[in-house]
Amino acid sequence: MTATAPAPSTARARATAVLPRLALVLAALLATLFTAASPATAHAALTASDPKDGAVVATAPAQVTLSFSEQVALGDDSIRVLDPQGKRVDTGELRDMCSGNTVRYGTALHTGLPDGTYTVAWQAVSADSHPISGAFTFSIGAPSATDVTLPATQAGGGPVGIAYGIARYAAYAGFTVLVGGAAFILLCWRRGAAERPLQKLVVRAWVTLTAATLAMLVLRTPYTGSGNFSDVFDLDGLRAVLQTKTGASLVSRLLLLGAAALFVAVLFGVYARRVAGLGPDEADRAEGENDGSDETEGAEGAERPDDTSDLTFGLAIGGAVVSGGIAATWALSEHASTGIQPGIAMPADILHLMAVATWLGGLAALLVTLHKVPGIERAAVRRFSRVAFVSVLVLAVTGVYQSWRQLGSWSALTGTEYGQLLLLKIGLVAVLLGIAFVSRRWTARLADAPADASDATTAAAGRTSDDVSRETASGAGSEGSGVSRETEPVPVPVPADPERAAQLARQRAARESALEKRVRDADPDRAGLRRSVLAEAAIAVILLAVTTVLTSTEPGRTVEQETGRGSTATAVPDRAVKITLPFDTGGANGKGSVRLELDPGRVGANTLHLWSDSADGTPLDLPEIKVAFTLPAKDIGPLPLVPEQAAPGHWTASGVQLPLAGEWRIDVTVRTSDIDQTTVQKTVKIG
Numbered sequence: 001m002t003a004t005a006p007a008p009s010t011a012r013a014r015a016t017a018v019l020p021r022l023a024l025v026l027a028a029l030l031a032t033l034f035t036a037a038s039p040a041t042a043h044a045a046l047t048a049s050d051p052k053d054g055a056v057v058a059t060a061p062a063q064v065t066l067s068f069s070e071q072v073a074l075g076d077d078s079i080r081v082l083d084p085q086g087k088r089v090d091t092g093e094l095r096d097m098c099s100g101n102t103v104r105y106g107t108a109l110h111t112g113l114p115d116g117t118y119t120v121a122w123q124a125v126s127a128d129s130h131p132i133s134g135a136f137t138f139s140i141g142a143p144s145a146t147d148v149t150l151p152a153t154q155a156g157g158g159p160v161g162i163a164y165g166i167a168r169y170a171a172y173a174g175f176t177v178l179v180g181g182a183a184f185i186l187l188c189w190r191r192g193a194a195e196r197p198l199q200k201l202v203v204r205a206w207v208t209l210t211a212a213t214l215a216m217l218v219l220r221t222p223y224t225g226s227g228n229f230s231d232v233f234d235l236d237g238l239r240a241v242l243q244t245k246t247g248a249s250l251v252s253r254l255l256l257l258g259a260a261a262l263f264v265a266v267l268f269g270v271y272a273r274r275v276a277g278l279g280p281d282e283a284d285r286a287e288g289e290n291d292g293s294d295e296t297e298g299a300e301g302a303e304r305p306d307d308t309s310d311l312t313f314g315l316a317i318g319g320a321v322v323s324g325g326i327a328a329t330w331a332l333s334e335h336a337s338t339g340i341q342p343g344i345a346m347p348a349d350i351l352h353l354m355a356v357a358t359w360l361g362g363l364a365a366l367l368v369t370l371h372k373v374p375g376i377e378r379a380a381v382r383r384f385s386r387v388a389f390v391s392v393l394v395l396a397v398t399g400v401y402q403s404w405r406q407l408g409s410w411s412a413l414t415g416t417e418y419g420q421l422l423l424l425k426i427g428l429v430a431v432l433l434g435i436a437f438v439s440r441r442w443t444a445r446l447a448d449a450p451a452d453a454s455d456a457t458t459a460a461a462g463r464t465s466d467d468v469s470r471e472t473a474s475g476a477g478s479e480g481s482g483v484s485r486e487t488e489p490v491p492v493p494v495p496a497d498p499e500r501a502a503q504l505a506r507q508r509a510a511r512e513s514a515l516e517k518r519v520r521d522a523d524p525d526r527a528g529l530r531r532s533v534l535a536e537a538a539i540a541v542i543l544l545a546v547t548t549v550l551t552s553t554e555p556g557r558t559v560e561q562e563t564g565r566g567s568t569a570t571a572v573p574d575r576a577v578k579i580t581l582p583f584d585t586g587g588a589n590g591k592g593s594v595r596l597e598l599d600p601g602r603v604g605a606n607t608l609h610l611w612s613d614s615a616d617g618t619p620l621d622l623p624e625i626k627v628a629f630t631l632p633a634k635d636i637g638p639l640p641l642v643p644e645q646a647a648p649g650h651w652t653a654s655g656v657q658l659p660l661a662g663e664w665r666i667d668v669t670v671r672t673s674d675i676d677q678t679t680v681q682k683t684v685k686i687g
Helices: 010-036 156-185 190-194 196-224 229-233 237-240 245-276 282-290 309-331 342-373 378-409 412-413 417-448 452-463 465-481 498-521 524-553 557-565
Strands: 044-051 065-068 079-082 090-096 103-109 116-125 131-140 575-586 591-599 604-614 625-629 636-641 646-647 652-659 662-671 678-685
Touching: 065 079, 065 090, 065 116, 065 652, 079 090, 079 103, 131 604, 156 190, 156 196, 156 245, 156 309, 156 378, 156 524, 190 196, 190 245, 196 229, 196 237, 196 245, 196 342, 237 245, 245 309, 282 678, 309 342, 342 378, 342 524, 378 417, 412 417, 412 557, 417 452, 417 524, 575 662, 591 662, 591 678, 604 625, 625 652
Parallel strands: none
Antiparallel strands: 044 065, 065 103, 079 116, 090 103, 116 131, 575 591, 591 604, 604 652, 625 636, 625 662, 646 652, 662 678
């Protein structure tokens, strides 16, 4: 007698009808977000300042202005001007002086500032969401000594930067497993929706992504600002973050995760109940019909208890839109939204992220299935192999485009940090593909395995814990009374003693685990596949870590542009220039050496120290010593300087101005007597 499939319930019908509508709403949201995205260049840079770095002005300026290469986000405390004693002399009010393509901000200074050297420290957030910072000096009247100490860590560094980086990694990992796990179920193994291990994997990925997104949102203020964890409670800072592009992207991600929660509920609720009624053969035929393979041979006349095709299609469309929306929250706020061709780069970045998630997240789902659910059909493994192959193709095409866009030249591939990390990522992908090739060979061996052996393994794996308990109880009864194990199973009594009951429960769990392990290890082909997939997953974990660092690294194209532009910004002073120049004036006691130290050895104001030593290493008091600086590449100099004697054999000069970076020639003229004199020189690089 042929069984009639039950009519779908009202709840199921509603779920099927809601998903397409949800997909349309989310598609409209994505279109709105894309429209709001504006092109820019990746990683802003300070292009000019007034006063200039190292400038000496006659009178105190009314304000300090900074010009950037692109739009940046600044707060009222983003520009600080400090006097030689480290006291703030700015009013703390940010002035927006942007007009057209000019991006300029400033802050007013207090009146009546005395002469001396002043330090300008600034920090901002570039259009690709990464914090930037820098500092420079200028002098009023004449240079002076300054006690200002610049911060040792740049914006986005320190413990807060580490915590934010961990949250970024967790977000990528959660997205990868969430999307890849759901895709594995819908595209490769529908019956997996009813398996508890896969349900736990996907739900935990959703929780991880949600928690990481919330952490990034509350850490955003200290990450781009003070670097103090206490600022996570700054409500004004949080309000300011929500008005930025990054804050809007994080909030949008949280809203989309709400839609993802509905998707997960339907997948593991209505859908799981419907596929649970399908046996392995029926589920295999249903999936085979859907993907156009020849799995349906011999299924003529077979009727499935329920038809899941409509709900599968709705879940696939809804899931694709939701996952694309979540991927877009990265594309719209990071590197893809800035630089050249953002209209192409953002869709390419979304496809790249989804391809990575489908491949690596599906790999995680397959690994969990092979370890926890040994009853997976061999056809499901073959289907994942095909899905992974398509994902790798999409990954390769979008990855090549992204690499060209972010590097710009072959030299940036080895000459920048971004290019070096990209080479490491490519190497890891190559290793991953090599291991995947081994996995495909194990998959082929599974496909060539006898069908009856595979079915026997699947049937054994499909036994429930109740079956194991009944077999155990029957075996115990047969040993004690001679009753055959084929008789009706004897129910296992539950002891009244809670400790004894817990002990029996642990024993039953151990027996079930041993049975599952015996069934899992019974097939050597599945065991080999499991080992190779585990190796793939290990490499994938490292690959995600490198990708996380790569997304927060300044692109090679931008680094080369800034180098060619010769940006005058200096974030932290370079190390002092220290050189030793031997000399011989030819007269009596005319041999010795001059030790020169130029601190901090950068563009702008420097302090010069000179020590003269005789041939035996004792201080040598010279009648005269002079210094000149020349920059031949720019036809600057010589800039003469006569230092003041501070002690016997020691001369010093403050406020030594070097206007440009480059290869400077330092000429030191030494006179040891009225007629004995010589000039020695050395070329040094000034940053």
